[in-house]
Amino acid sequence: MKLATWNVNSLKVRLPHLLDWLAAESPDVVCLQETKLTNDNFPVDELKQAGYRAAFSGQKTYNGVAILSRVEPTDMLMAIPAFPDEQKRVLAATVDGTRIICLYIPNGQSVDSDKYQYKLAWLDALQAWLKAELAVYPRLAVLGDFNIAPEDRDVHDPAAWAGHVLCSEPERAHFHDLLGLGLKDAFRLFEQDDKRFSWWDYRQAGFRRNRGLRIDHILLSAPLAAACKGCRIDTAPRAWERPSDHAPVSAEIAA
DNA sequence: ATGGCCTGCAACGCAGGA
Numbered sequence: 557m558k559l560a561t562w563n564v565n566s567l568k569v570r571l572p573h574l575l576d577w578l579a580a581e582s583p584d585v586v587c588l589q590e591t592k593l594t595n596d597n598f599p600v601d602e603l604k605q606a607g608y609r610a611a612f613s614g615q616k617t618y619n620g621v622a623i624l625s626r627v628e629p630t631d632m633l634m635a636i637p638a639f640p641d642e643q644k645r646v647l648a649a650t651v652d653g654t655r656i657i658c659l660y661i662p663n664g665q666s667v668d669s670d671k672y673q674y675k676l677a678w679l680d681a682l683q684a685w686l687k688a689e690l691a692v693y694p695r696l697a698v699l700g701d702f703n704i705a706p707e708d709r710d711v712h713d714p715a716a717w718a719g720h721v722l723c724s725e726p727e728r729a730h731f732h733d734l735l736g737l738g739l740k741d742a743f744r745l746f747e748q749d750d751k752r753f754s755w756w757d758y759r760q761a762g763f764r765r766n767r768g769l770r771i772d773h774i775l776l777s778a779p780l781a782a783a784c785k786g787c788r789i790d791t792a793p794r795a796w797e798r799p800s801d802h803a804p805v806s807a808e809i810a811a
Numbered sequence: 812a813t814g815g816c817c818t819g820c821a822a823c824g825c826a827g828g829a
Contacts, residue, residue: 565828566818568819617820618819663827755829760816
């Protein structure tokens with residue numbers, strides 16, 4: 557079972573990229589973030605043609621998440637139960653006996669912003685929810701744009717980013733606490749090249765200069781981590797015409 | 812040198828992203 561996550565930064569613009577990538581990579585499950593589409597505009601038919609069912613939770617202009625899968629997703633949940641939110645950032649579904657949680661964690665903007673406080677409150681609620689979910693679903697995968705670079709090695713210039721949003725100590729502590737629940741960062745289960753990132757700023761030729769961050773993650777419960785055969789960031793689509801600023805991340809789980 | 816780029820909205824510049 558191949559699981560993937562991709563912040564597409566507008567599914568309307570990136571649908572051709574997504575269809576090309578699905579055809580090339582044949583993932584079984586794909587979590588999408590920043591679809592920026594209302595549900596009535598979701599490209600259900602195009603994805604069905606490509607062989608994917610879709611669950612989605614969108615809104616106008618901002619946010620929006622989706623789960624694509626080869627088999628019908630069931631038991632969908634559109635929010636953290638104890639954290640009602642107008643912003644569509646959460647989608648959970650069960651796919652073939654595996655619980656999939658797709659997240660678009662708030663960016664936070666800057667550490668002195670109200671949005672940063674919202675991010676920390678959001679992460680508190682996430683922590684409590686995932687603890688309960690793990691007790692219910694042994695096979696649990698959490699995929700998405702976490703907007704957290706967990707360690708300095710996930711940052712192109714740790715000195716420049718020190719203390720800034722996405723790298724601040726409270727955010728990293730939250731990420732560490734998720735691992736403390738028993739989740740594993742799939743990417744770090746394997747030997748990886750240095751300076752592997754999943755997001756690069758559109759400005760200043762960020763991608764060409766590999767000035768990026770690793771902020772898109774796949775976390776796996778113990779049974780899934782034990783069966784995980786690989787995890788990689790596919791940087792190729794970031795070099796395509798009119799790319800998303802994020803690259804897809806995928807993990808292979810043995811059947 | 813505190814911007815730069817991209818998307819959506821519905822502007823004719825803004826908010827938001829990271």
